[in-house]
Structures are given as structure tokens and as C-alpha cells.
Amino acid sequence: MTMGGANRLGQGIEAMQGKASLTPSKGRKSPLRFGWWLIFWAGVLYFFLPLLGTFVFSMKSIPLFSAYVGVLQDPKFYGSLGYSFIVGIITIAVSIGLMVPTAFWVRLRMPRARPYVEFVTLMPFVIPPVVLVFGLISTYSHAPLPFTWTDMGSTALLTFGYVVLSFPYMYRAVDTGLRSMDVQSLTEAAQSLGAGWFRILFFVILPNLRVALLSGAFLTLAIVVGEFTMALFLARPAFGPYLANLGSTKPYEQAAVALISFGLTWIAMGFIALLGRGSRSRITVTGAH
Amino acid sequence: MPVNAQGAPKARPGRRRFSLTWLGLVPFLVFSTLFLLIPTFYLIVGSFLDSTGQFTLQNYAGLTKEIPLNAYKTSIEISLVTALAGGLFGFLMAYAVISAGPRRFRSGLMTFSGVASNFAGVPLALAFIFTIGRAGLLTGLLAGLGINPYDNGFSLYSKLGLEIVYFYFQLPLMILIIAPAIDGLKVEWREASENMGAQSWQFWRYVALPVLMPSLLGSMILLFGNAFGAQATAYQLTGGFINLVTILIGNQLTGDVLHNTGAGYALAMGMVGILAMTLIAYQFLQRRSERWLR
Numbered sequence: 001m002t003m004g005g006a007n008r009l010g011q012g013i014e015a016m017q018g019k020a021s022l023t024p025s026k027g028r029k030s031p032l033r034f035g036w037w038l039i040f041w042a043g044v045l046y047f048f049l050p051l052l053g054t055f056v057f058s059m060k061s062i063p064l065f066s067a068y069v070g071v072l073q074d075p076k077f078y079g080s081l082g083y084s085f086i087v088g089i090i091t092i093a094v095s096i097g098l099m100v101p102t103a104f105w106v107r108l109r110m111p112r113a114r115p116y117v118e119f120v121t122l123m124p125f126v127i128p129p130v131v132l133v134f135g136l137i138s139t140y141s142h143a144p145l146p147f148t149w150t151d152m153g154s155t156a157l158l159t160f161g162y163v164v165l166s167f168p169y170m171y172r173a174v175d176t177g178l179r180s181m182d183v184q185s186l187t188e189a190a191q192s193l194g195a196g197w198f199r200i201l202f203f204v205i206l207p208n209l210r211v212a213l214l215s216g217a218f219l220t221l222a223i224v225v226g227e228f229t230m231a232l233f234l235a236r237p238a239f240g241p242y243l244a245n246l247g248s249t250k251p252y253e254q255a256a257v258a259l260i261s262f263g264l265t266w267i268a269m270g271f272i273a274l275l276g277r278g279s280r281s282r283i284t285v286t287g288a289h
Numbered sequence: 290m291p292v293n294a295q296g297a298p299k300a301r302p303g304r305r306r307f308s309l310t311w312l313g314l315v316p317f318l319v320f321s322t323l324f325l326l327i328p329t330f331y332l333i334v335g336s337f338l339d340s341t342g343q344f345t346l347q348n349y350a351g352l353t354k355e356i357p358l359n360a361y362k363t364s365i366e367i368s369l370v371t372a373l374a375g376g377l378f379g380f381l382m383a384y385a386v387i388s389a390g391p392r393r394f395r396s397g398l399m400t401f402s403g404v405a406s407n408f409a410g411v412p413l414a415l416a417f418i419f420t421i422g423r424a425g426l427l428t429g430l431l432a433g434l435g436i437n438p439y440d441n442g443f444s445l446y447s448k449l450g451l452e453i454v455y456f457y458f459q460l461p462l463m464i465l466i467i468a469p470a471i472d473g474l475k476v477e478w479r480e481a482s483e484n485m486g487a488q489s490w491q492f493w494r495y496v497a498l499p500v501l502m503p504s505l506l507g508s509m510i511l512l513f514g515n516a517f518g519a520q521a522t523a524y525q526l527t528g529g530f531i532n533l534v535t536i537l538i539g540n541q542l543t544g545d546v547l548h549n550t551g552a553g554y555a556l557a558m559g560m561v562g563i564l565a566m567t568l569i570a571y572q573f574l575q576r577r578s579e580r581w582l583r
Contacts, residue, residue, distance in 0.1 A: 036385035043382050043460065047405060049427060050413075050457070053420030098317050105313035113314060120321050126564040127329060128518030130535045131557045134542050135328025138335065138554075160324040167321075219407075228410045228521035229535075233542055244411045244525055255419055258412040262404075269404040273396075 051262065054255050061252035068256045077257065080242035081225070087155065087238065088224035091162040092217045095170045098163070100213075103174040104205055107183050121171035124164055133230040136161055148234070158234045162224050170216045177212035178205075215272045222268035226261060329561075336554035348555035356532065357547070357556055364534040365563075367448060368516035371455040376509035379463025380471075387471050399468065402461035409458040410521035417454045418526070421445050446527050454522060459512050466511060470504035470578065507574035514567045517560070534560050 061067040071077050106114050124132070136157055140147035147153035183205070190200045206213075228240030243261060246254040339345040352358065386398045421427045421438070422445050431438055444450055474497055482492045520535035529536055534556065540546045541553035 036381075036389045039378070039381050040385050043378070046460075047401070047457070050416035050420045053426035054416045056426050057419040098320055102314060102317040109310050109313060117314070117317070120317075120325065122568065123325055123329070125514065125568055126561055127325075128520070128535065128560070128564070130518075130520045130538050130542075131332070131560060132325075132328065134538055134553070134557055135332045136324065137542065139328045139331045157324075160320075164321070164325050167325075222407055226407070226410055226412070228525070229539070232524075233539065240411055240521070243415075247415070254415060258415040258419075261412045262408055262416075265407050266404050269400060269407065272403065273400040 051259070054259050054262075058252055058255035058259060067250075067252035070250065070253045071256045071260070074253070076242060080237055080239045083237050084225045084227075084231075084239040085221075087159050087162065087236075088221045090159050091166060091224055092220050094159065094163045095166045095220065096213055096217070099167075099170045099174045100206060100209065101201055103171060103178055104183065104201060107175075107178050108187060118171070121167040124167050129161075129165065129227070129229045130233075132161055132164060133233045137233060154234050154236060158230055158236050158238075161230050161234075162220070162227070165223065165227075166216070166220045169219060173212040173216040174209060177209040181208050211275050215275050218268040218271045218275075222265050225264060332554045332557050332561075335551055336558045338551055340549070340551070345551070348549070348551040349559075351547075351549070351552045352555055352559055357534075357537065357552070357559075360532045360534045360537045360556075361559065363448060363532055364517055367452055367455065367533070368513045370452050371459045371516045372509045372512035374452075375456055375459030375463050375512050376467075376505065379460045379508075380467050380505060382460070383464045383468050384471055387468065398464065402464040405461035406458050406465060409519070411525045413457060414454060414522050414525035417445060417450075417457075421450075421453075446531075448531070451523055451526060451531065454526060455516050455519065459516060462515060463508055463512060466508045467504060470501055470508075474500065501578075503574040503578035507571050507578060510567050510571045510574070514564050514571075517564060517567075 058067045059065075061070075102117060106117050127135075137148060139145075140153075140157055141149075147157040186204050186208075187200055190204045195204070225239050227238070228244060231238035232241050232244075239261070243254065243257050246257060336348050337344055337346070339347060352361070383398075386394050417425075419425055423439060425445075428438060445453070478496050478500075479492055482496055487495070518535065520533075520539060523531055523533050523536055524539065527536075529540060537546070538553065538557050538560070541556065545553070547553055547556070
């Protein structure tokens with residue numbers, strides 16, 4: 001079994017090297033090429049080892065797969081994941097509701113406001129989540145707007161904080177999407193047919209932004225579901241703090257949930273890659289670490 | 290300010306339309322004022338006030354005390370090291386795959402980088418604890434070979450450990466943002482330099498690196514900011530016991546560890562100041578790199 005595996009691996013390497021020497025790129029020497037491959041495989045190893053380590057640890061729980069069964073029977077798992085998911089959906093809705101009309105209006109009527117709007121949407125790069133939540137709690141833990149006094153208020157504050165975090169890539173996604181269509185003509189055509197602003201935004205602009213918005217939405221979902229810092233300091237029952245606290249009582253389950261969370265990120269990013277095929281615009285911004 | 294606000298419309302014809310056009314931005318302005326500008330303003334104002342509400346610069350002077358100063362030093366060091374290492378290896382890896390690897394590897398690498406650069410925070414810290422923590426998989430394997438890293442001074446819960454963990458999201462982020470620049474290196478440039486008798490190192494020294502340099506530096510600056518603002522990963526890995534700026538701000542938020550609210554605000558504003566400088570430098574370099582890489 002091991003022999004066979006090693007043998008097949010050897011054949012694979014031979015095949016690879018054979019292929020490489022058959023198609024030399026512009027006469028480059030093969031030692032250089034070997035160096036590149038070495039770097040590549042070192043990188044692959046570095047990336048998969050922690051996942052393997054997590055998986056092996058989750059399997060130490062006896063009987064086999066009991067950590068996963070335990071997680072799937074834990075109401076807190078569904079509770080926290082559901083909470084983060086709903087917060088994520090509301091974040092996406094608010095973010096799209098704010099960003100689409102704003103970027104549309106800036107492009108159509110207020111090009112002079114562009115630098116200011118861009119400045120505001122870039123601010124989250126300069127204000128990391130821990131500083132933002134610091135500011136939010138300092139501002140809204142007392143009159144006149146005591147958000148943090150109630151659960152509902154804290155959840156609202158968390159959601160609005162996430163909306164702010166989504167500003168940079170959401171605005172850029174919408175703006176790039178708008179650039180690829182003729183906003184002026186579409187708007188004038190719709191207006192000449194008697195459409196109002198709401199109708200134009202909802203039935204003309206929004207459908208044309210489908211790909212950009214869906215990519216932004218999945219990225220937001222991935223970031224919100226994995227976010228820890230803001231949820232921790234606002235004391236919300238979100239997925240991040242749930243995962244962090246699991247270790248003290250259920251270490252194997254914690255490893256299982258960590259892997260599940262990686263799988264969820266995979267799914268979200270897979271959708272983005274799928275949507276991004278064919279379109280030139282790609283959004284590559286990371287979230288809260 | 291009021292003079293300006295009233296003066297501007299008069300200078301232009303069609304004052305009425307001007308004021309109505311602004312209405313389209315009101316929802317965005319109200320939202321960002323409430324949940325971004327006012328909270329930031331609150332921290333800025335607070336950082337200049339003492340406990341009695343009087344203006345002071347003492348909060349900023351206090352940043353040179355041992356704990357905040359060391360927090361900044363450690364944060365900056367970790368961000369620098371991981372930005373340089375992640376930038377260098379990310380570039381090599383992206384170049385390896387884009388120029389020498391099979392074409393299908395490229396889209397695979399980009400998708401994986403998208404996932405890995407977002408795989409951060411709590412689950413990332415846990416994955417490393419399970420792998421090279423005290424009882425991790427790799428630690429066990431190495432100990433079996435007689436070279437237990439923990440007997441040789443290594444600890445995952447230290448500065449070096451944190452750097453290894455940060456590298457996990459820094460490297461793929463570098464791959465994502467440097468790939469377009471590598472794509473922009475035209476085959477014609479290499480062919481032209483070869484036709485003129487240039488060696489490989491000459492091509493790199495006089496053509497490729499000068500063209501790539503703004504993108505490389507800009508990307509590394511972005512990586513710096515990315516690590517500098519990270520909190521969750523370090524918090525989970527060390528249980529909040531490493532002295533980073535983000536960790537210190539968190540501790541201040543929950544327990545007023547600096548025993549002075551104003552000092553906490555100043556700490557946060559110092560961080561914002563450093564990140565603002567990195568963003569300005571990034572935008573400058575970005576404009577430089579667009580000259581060649583269209």
C-alpha cells in the first residue's frame with residue numbers, strides 16, 4: 001500500500017519532470033524550474049499541514065467521528081451559526097441598500113463627491129475592527145443613544161459595525177460594476193419610459209450588478225461568520241466567540257468546528273470564484289483577522 | 290464652516306438643483322456619520338482630554354511608557370517580519386505558478402489563496418495549536434524523531450510562533466495582490482532583452498524588478514497593515530497574554546488596564562495614525578505601478 005503510493009508519487013514526479021523538459025519555457029534552464037517547484041510544494045505543505053493537524057486532533061475523540069456527531073447535536077452550534085448567518089444576511093442587505101444608490105448617484109449626478117465618498121469607504125482600512133468596536137462602544141454605551149443597554153441594540157450595533165467593515169470592497173465592487181455599463185443611457189432610457197428612481201435602481205441597475213453584488217455578498221458572509229473581535233467585545237452569541245470558548249470543555253469538538261468553519265469559507269469563496277469566471281473584475285480584500 | 294456652506298452655492302447658478310442633488314447621498318452620509326465618523330471622532334476628542342475633561346497632550350506622551358511602547362514595538366516588528374517574508378515568498382510562489390506552472394494550477398492557486406487569506410482569526414490559531422502546539426501533530430512527529438521543538442526553545446505562543454501563524458494569511462494575500470502585476474510583465478520585454486543579449490539577471494535587474502518594484506512595495510505595505518490590525522488570531526493563540534497594540538486596546542476596552550480612558554483612546558489613535566500612513570504610501574505606490582502595468 002505504502003509502496004504503491006510512493007511508487008505512484010515517483011511516477012508523478014517523473015511525469016512532471018518529463019513534461020517540464022519537453023516544454024522548456026523560452027529556453028530557461030531546468031535547475032531554476034526545479035527551484036520554483038520546490039517553493040511551490042513547500043507552500044502547499046505549509047498550507048495543508050495545519051488542516052491535517054486539526055483533522056487528526058478531531059479524530060482522537062473516541063469512537064471515530066464522535067467529535068463531529070457531538071457538534072451536530074449541539075444546539076449552541078446551530079444557535080451561534082444561525083445568529084452569525086442572520087447578522088450576515090442583514091449586513092449584506094443594509095450594505096447593498098446603502099452602496100448601490102450611493103455609487104449610482106455619485107456616478108450619475110455627483111462626480112464631485114467621489115473623492116469624499118471614496119475616502120469614507122476606505123476608512124475601515126485605517127480603523128481596524130478592534131478600534132471601530134472601541135469607538136462604537138464608547139459612543140453608544142450611554143445617552144443619548146444607548147445601543148449597548150439592550151440585546152437588540154447590541155446586535156444592531158454589531159450589524160452596523162459589520163456594514164462599515166464591508167464598505168471598502170462593497171463600494172469598489174459596485175463601482176466597478178457600474179463602470180462596465182452605460183449608467184447614463186440606461187437611466188435616461190428608463191426615465192423616458194416613465195420609470196421613477198426606485199424602479200430604475202431596482203429593475204435596471206440592480207440586475208446589471210448581479211455578479212458584483214453576489215461576490216461582495218459571499219465575501220461579507222464569510223467575514224461576518226468568522227468574525228471574532230467585534231462580537232466578543234459586544235458580548236454577542238456569535239459563531240466566532242462560540243468556537244473560541246468551546247476548547248475549555250470540548251477540545252475535540254473545537255477542532256471539528258474549526259474545520260467546519262474552514263469548509264464554510266471554502267464554500268463562500270468557491271461561489272465567488274464561480275461567479276468571477278468570465279468577468280474581469282475581481283475583489284481581493286480580506287477581512288477581520 | 291457655516292460661511293463656506295452658505296458661500297459655495299451662491300458661486301454657482303442653479304442653487305436649488307445643487308441642494309436637491311445632495312439628497313441622494315443623505316442615507317450614506319447619515320449612516321457613515323453615525324457608525325464610522327462619530328465613533329472615530331469620539332476617540333480623537335477623548336484622546337486629547339484628561340479625566341476632568343480638560344485639554345491635554347499627556348495621553349499621547351503616555352504612549353512612551355513601557356507597556357504601550359513595547360506593544361507598538363512588538364506589533365510593528367511582527368507586521369514588518371510577516372510583510373517582508375510573506376511578500377517575498379508570496380511573490381516567488383505566484384511567479385513560480387504563473388510563469389512556470391501549468392495553466393490550470395493558476396486558477397487553483399488563486400481560489401485557494403482567496404480561501405486561505407480569509408482563513409484567519411480563531412480557527413487559524415486553533416489549526417496551528419493542533420499542529421505545532423505543545424501536543425500538536427507535527428510536534429509529536431518531531432519529538433518521535435528526537436527533536437522536540439519545545440525542548441529547543443521554540444514556542445508557538447511567542448512572537449516567532451505568532452509570525453509563523455500570520456504568515457499563513459499573509460502569503461496568500463500577497464499572491465492575490467501581486468498576481469496582476471506579474472501578469473503585466475510582458476513576454477515581449479524578456480524577448481527584447483534577450484535579443485539584445487541580456488543575461489537573465491540583467492533582465493531582472495534592469496527590466497522586471499524596476500517595473501515590479503512599486504507593486505511589490507505597495508503589496509508589502511498592505512500586508513503590513515493587514516498584520517498590524519489583526520487581533521483575533523493573537524488573542525486566541527496567546528489567550529490575550531502577548532503585548533500587541535490590538536490586544537492592549539482590547540484589554541483596555543474590557544478592563545481599563547492603563548487606568549486611564551484617555552490613554553486608551555490615544556493608543557487607538559496612534560494605531561490609526563500608523564495605518565493611515567501605510568494607506569497613503571500604498572496609494573502613492575499604486576499610482577506609480579499603474580504607469581507600466583495596465
